[in-house]
Amino acid sequence: MSKVSLQRNVEIYDDADIVVIGGGPAGTAAAISGARSGKKVVLLEHSGQLGGMGTLGNVSIFMGVGNVTGIYRELVSEVMPNYLPQSHQGSIWPQYSPFNVRHYLNAKLEREGVKVYYHTSFVAAIQEGDTVTGVIANTREGLRAFLGRSIIDCTGDARVAQDTGVPTHSGREGDGLTQPMTLMFMMQNTGKPVKPYLPDDCYYYESINDLPQGRHLYWEYNNDGMLLVNMTRVKGNGAKIEDINHAEKEGLRQVFSVAHYLQRNGFETYTLSHIPGQIGVRETNQIEGMYTLTENDLTSGRRFEDVVAQTNYEIDIHSPDGKKTCDERQLSGYDIPYRCMIPIQVKGLLVAGRCISATHVAMSSMRVQATCYALGQAAGIAAACAVEGNIHLDQVSIPKLHQRLADQGVVFLK
Ligand SMILES: Cc1cc2nc3c(=O)[nH]c(=O)nc-3n(C[C@H](O)[C@H](O)[C@H](O)COP(=O)(O)OP(=O)(O)OC[C@H]3O[C@@H](n4cnc5c(N)ncnc54)[C@H](O)[C@@H]3O)c2cc1C
8 A cells, every 4th residue: 555654743732641532431431530530631532522432322321230330330320310229239221311421521521620622533642662652633723742641542443552553453353353333323202193204225124124133122211202222233343444434324324214114113103313423333443452351251250350340241242244143141240450451562551441452252241331431440540540650551559559449439349
């Protein structure tokens, strides 16, 4: 492939203790916990909103995860207190308004003293030798530099890590296929018959077998006539240019087609009420970290000395190869170690959220939002400890990290 070279002088726009890239569940939690550790934190977000797939991708539901602690529990208690379980072990499955969570996160990060830069996209890492010392981002005013003592990659795609040369892998061992993408949408009950609408280039689904997932998958938990639909499915890797180009068009075609099917099959009074601005991406890149979480760790319920998050969410793999199946297997609970967030080969960088070091099967369980909030919270504290001690991120004391997590409301089950 032919190349061009780019050499530019870029204005340093901000300088912080911690720079977080990506404002999804992992990034927002990392920014909050870093700020609560007394550090100056800036967060760079590609879009105009926080919450990642949870709001941008209209996921709008938290999968049931036992041991709900820390910032995630706080979010639930502040946005939807009725859903809060009695104990940390309690599992909840709340359906939420992505609009409310989006607004809540804006206000929350402002209150916590985090400077959020919206419409600011990571472009390139700044490195001194093997240490990441900042990033160049594309802002509304062009390229700007943001410097930091610790950098946390929460892009979901490990974009920062990849740029520094950290090895990554995608999808299944063997063929590299990732879980498919889904454009989640909402329908609203109008209380009167609605004329079904199907644009010309969409599909007429006759029966359940014709549907992209071959099943019904929707929720209407809140009794407000709002139906959340997770029934589209597009094969591909959302971090690949051509795959995402195709998925955005095909996902929208499926939205109209599924809505039309539902309007003829039980939802005659429902109208399409919300289609998010981008398709939901489940799985793209995983970094190679100091430890790689495996299927065996999940199924054996493995515990780690350097635990930073716990979950009992199931193995949940939407078929990567275009089939209509899902591989769903219950788990009793396992730990995720800190080392999964420490990339090999570079210093000054942590990676939190769905793109940590994990196999395809292991990521299918840890990828849900509650776990990503937990990982982000730990990453923010670890980054703060490294700044305070002027040490590398892999030298952070685990007892100290655990104490700081406990101070911030995180409880680990033994
Ligand atoms: C269709 C679908 C259904 C799902 N269902 C559920 C469910 O029911 N319950 C559940 O709990 N979880 C569910 N998940 C999983 C969950 O939503 C995600 O795995 C989780 O949001 C990942 O969090 P994250 O912070 O790692 O990354 P993301 O949520 O992907 O957030 C990454 C953020 O980084 C930003 N970003 C990316 N690149 C850049 C860049 N270059 N510069 C700056 N910012 C950047 C993005 O804009 C985004 O805001 C679902 C996911 C999908 C796609």
